[in-house]
Amino acid sequence: MKTLTCKLALITALAAGPAFAEDITINVWAGGSNDADSYRLDNISIAADLLEREAAIRGEELNITVEGKRDFDGWDGFKQAVTLSAEAGNAPQIVVTSHLDIAPWASAGYIVPVEDYVDLDAWPLSNVYSNLMEIAQYDDMQWGVPQDAESRPFFFWKETFLKLGHTEEDIAAMPARVRAGEYTLRDMLADATKAVEMGLVEEGYGFYPRVSNGPDYAQFYQSFGGELIDPETGKLLFDRTAMTEMYQFFVDAVDAKVLRKNHIGTDWDQWYSEVATGKAAFWHGGTWHYGRYTGKEGNEDFFGSIGFTLIPAGNDAGRANTITHPLVYLITNQEDDRVEEIAAQLVSIASEPRLNTLHAIQSSHLAIGKAESGVDLYSNNRWAAEATEVLLPYANAQPNHPSYGAFSEAMFKGLEAAWTGVQTPEQAVAEVEAQLSVTLGDDLIIR
Amino acid sequence: MNKQKLLGAAFISPALIAVIVFFLVPVILTVVFSFTNMSTSTGILGGEYQLTQSDLDDLSGAGVSDEAITLLQGAGYAMTDESLTAFETEFGKTRADELAQKFPDATFDSRRDMERALKELRTDPLRSTRERKAAAELFRQSILGQRYETKDDFANAVSALNISAADTQPLTEVAYTGWTFTTQNFELLWQLPATWRYAINTVIYVSLTLVFNVTLGLFLALSTFFLPDRIAQTFRTIWFLPRILPPVLYVMMWQWMTWDQGFISSLLAPLGVDRIDWMRHSAVHGWTVLVLINGFVGASLGMILFSSSLRAIPQTQFYAAQVDGAGRWQQIRYVILPQMRWPILFITSYQTLSLLTSFEYILLSTDGGPGRQTEVWALAAYHTALSNYGGNLEYGLGAAYALALVIIGIILSAIYLRFFNFRELVAKPRIEQ
Amino acid sequence: MRIHLQNFKKTFGDTTVIEDMNLTVEDGEMIALLGPSGCGKSTTLFAISGIHKINGGTLHFGDKDVTNLPAQERSVGVVFQNYALYPHMSVAQNIGFPLKVQKLKTAEINARVGEIAELVQIGNLLDRKPMQLSGGQQQRVALARALIRKPDVLLLDEPLANLDAKLRLEMRSEIRRLQRETGITAILVTHDQIEAMSMCDRIALMKDGRIEQISTPTQMYESPASHYVASFLGNPPISFLQAKADASLDLGHGNALPLPIGKAVQGELTLGIRPEHFGPQHDGPKISGQISFIEPQGREDLIDVMLPCGQKLRAIAPSGHGLKLEQDISWGTQMDRLHIFGADGTRL
């Protein structure tokens, strides 16, 4: 009952009314972040400033030093660094990471529930969308606070789409048709094949998906009727049919010459530059891509040139969908409870609508709370507004399950094997199934 | 113990300590870990005891009685006499009375509900969040989600819920968050199809690179041997650089050569060749580039060693061969190569080991792609244990992979030991005192 | 300083190379340990110097038991075959090193280095590095270094082996001169009989870890204790003939020598005849044979004579003898210089 005794001690200390100067260092590590995401760290600094001022008014002297780091060797390097430093007992106090890490890190004891330190019913956390808050829950506890929201739309190049014989009205109707399952991935494949045949795009540029592993590929699994988790038992779900059909879809795309066999591993820079300038007919990405397309890649007419929808359904069993993969602020287990508490308060303050809006707009992510629509910076941003409307209501998240990482990894490796022609989709699925049933055992339901 | 022995001990001990700490201990640890299910979720340094909501589903399977499960499930937060008394001592009678009056005998499912109840205090409200949190803890009955550092703490908490001693044992097992000993890693290695692919990849990688390495190294040494000094020196410098250039930089040069917009593509584009990623286009491309990257580095080691053993051959032998009318090729065939047997053997065995176990260049270039085609055993160990996109670090399984390499390493170096003239090596020091 | 090695035993691992050896070197004496490689002479030297442990027996320098003293405390100067000069030090530093180790003052070191350098006649080379010296000069430096701290004993391990013939001659007398002048007790290890004979007061001839004979050079030459000693000394070497003693020493095929006076010999024997005791210039009992080889040496010629029994006898004849190859001869033998060895190789 460590926590309880600690807390009681804290209360006693508080009752005595201490007025000593307190120096606290807060380290923040953010994974998968670049310059545009600087507010993941900066907001904590701003929050620290606010907290210091609050303390000063109460007559206490609180000095918080915030140090940040976000240049890791990709997500792999970031997670390795966090895990090993947590093991070594010198983890950064706050980490910004995928919500998928909550399950394994919670069970390893690296992180503490944020709900131990902050009032979830009070401002500003009460303002955060409850479905987003749920994504940061695990085992009925609120471990983290969503840091941003996003979703992963399907994009198409409007000019190419028109040349394929569709009309402006068709474009306008696309989001709704996709949502209703009237325009499927198979329709897309037909269009893409046509685009290549008509010479509108080069071979291999009909469909131009993400070049590395990511939550995006779980969307295609869902498009073909796969579900990631069984709501009844809370176990991961491996849907053989959906998986096979999804792999087959990519293989068909390669066969139809709309997708390059060696597409995986394409340089991201090249990829961004190509999709932003209409070299590809269809592709998918993230809401934050808006910033890159209109910024570095210089697409000045985003809304005139690019359309976006949910990821279309693949077949009748599946559904149009999009995955939101919010990053969350997590508080790591520290020796000193007080540090955890300060860290949690900083996270809470950083979730203020005005602060979060800074991040949302700078990095082209979506709001985490209702009140952000009331912030001019946010409401004046067309992309934020439209994307929130078209995508967010239909977004689902990947499950917080300790073994989901292994599941997702295996799924992608299998896809890669089928896609590059190393194995047939059936072989690849069989191998993934074999591997997962061995590694996950009871945690997995195979359907 | 005479002076010489003392000096010997003093001289060897710093190195010995370093070697024990960073070689011997890790080897032993690797062996131990390979028999555990250690992963991110279990942590490395032992575990604690925690029952979670999701554990409840597994409990009946683990042999816990339904009765106990109900007790665990139903606990939550409750206004019991003890908790109210505790609350009274901490927060005063006024508050305790108001609470007891407002929520007589109430129970709450979650802490959030409990906190909401505490907010209802009107006469002397608990204003700070921190106080409410602490107060809510006093009413906690449930042990779900609570972490206990020791087994005893956990057992006490369980018995406080009136759960029978018979159920405590299986409960403890489920609740333990740390790693346990198992042989499942080796079963897994045996069963996973990927294992065999990695093994085959490793064989392909090592043998191809080795042949390339040794042949090229030998060729470089021989050709520069026959050339005038200045020219030879230039070529030696060109070929020595890959060895001393930092791998990150060296591989970046190759990336630049091979990417879609890179040198090769740009050079061939005007000839109508499609721009492709020459490193990741297919398995063949991947292997070719990998062999080249590693081969160029390895060749330089061969070149240096072969060159120095070439220089060690007395010049008179070449004069004699020339007098005997041997051409350059015959000199190589009959004078040089027979004397190069030893260095070639040395390089071959040395490089076999280092190729088997080093993955730095692969990690930096293809990282196993495309499609796991170039994932070699050592890289798989690294990926499994320390670096993957999901952040799911399986130390136990990774250690099992590593253990295989450690064993191969020991066997190979034992063979390697035979190449050395060991008896001469351990010849007794000639000063005896 | 008198050196006394008693019941000396030396083992390397499980093999015993020297067992129960006794050797006494008198004060101021120079003695040679002579023998072929592997006979244990260097091992003995290293044991005396302290580099090798003495596995059994005792070693005394004068009255002092030094058996278990480490090399550093034994006061022994050694000159190695390759001189073992310290390449990174100048000649002066090399010579002064033993004194530096004794923490003597620089001024004194310099003075003594100068003194000893004069003695070995390298006063003008003190600033050079060993690499810049000739073999003979290096040899002198090594001697100076070995002698500078006035050791009890000077050990010389094949000191002349790395020199050319002319220098060797020069250094031979030089070393002897230095030994005499300093009056130091010295042990010379060599495989060269001429070195041993020309430089030393006594020679200890070794074989297979044993001392075969120890005596003055002349004595050893004139009355070798064994077949082995006789064969080791003498250049050109002694000739051996198989003979059967009966009424006479029968060499077969008509050649025979009379039985030596005062010696009762019987059965199979080996006769040793040195080349200078057989030839046309000698009287005495004749041995007949045919000249098979003539090797002119200037002042005299070496002549091989093939006896009818197939054995070979070597003779030295003054030049101008007019002999021809394949000429049949019958020459005299100096019977009083004849060595007779029994079947076990000991001299009768």
Place this chain on the structure above:
Amino acid sequence: MRSRSNLFLIAILALISTPLVIMYVFQLIDSVSRPALGGFLPQTWELGNWRFLWETIDSARPSIWRVTFNTFVFAASTALLVCAFSITAAYALSRLNFPARRFFLAGLIMLHAFPTITLIIAIFIVLQFLGLYDSLIGVILVKAALELPFGIWIMKGFYDSVPWEIEMAGVQDGASRFRVWRELILPQVKPGLAALLIFSFLAGWSEFILPLVLAPGADAQVLATYMNAVIADDMRPDYGLFKAIGVFYALPVIAVYLLFQKQLMNIYGGGTKG
């Protein structure tokens, strides 16, 4: 005929060296110029590639000078440690009598070829136990320890080639074994020591995986991890910048090579075969 066959040899050598030469040449050219996308010939001169020297290229990255300093400290300390431990241990193994010497020698040969990197997981545990995880000191110790068998091996080769007689002469001159080592033997193995020092410095300068895994924090960044992070950052792949950083990173290596070429080539001078 000789010169014709030499020309032929040179031609072949030049041919197989082309890829390397192209890489080196464009490494330099691209660091100060910018080619058109999809081409390789420089279009404009571009000193901006070197901006990392005077500004932080990305808000959260440490300054290049800090990183360079770390790298230098890392490489230099590693080299010094390796040398200090190697010269003593190798001497003991080469020249001194002490118990279990045979065992140590056999162990040395095994380790000298041992797959160290496979131990990295366990090494992490050891470091973390020592409280040195995520610190430069920790990585330095690990790197030094892993280089040690190689260092001892090399130095032993050099010691073995020093004539025994020098040592014997020293002992005979009355010097203790320590003094003999310090004053008489050590000067003889200086070339080996120099080679080892340079070699381990370069090895430290280039090391990537150890700092990556064992010291991910901002305080212990070295040039290898810095450069890798810049390359891995998918928002800014910019070969001009990469190559400029690369040239900066490689400069000391090239300098060391040019200055100490002879010593470096000497590294196997002690006869690795022994």
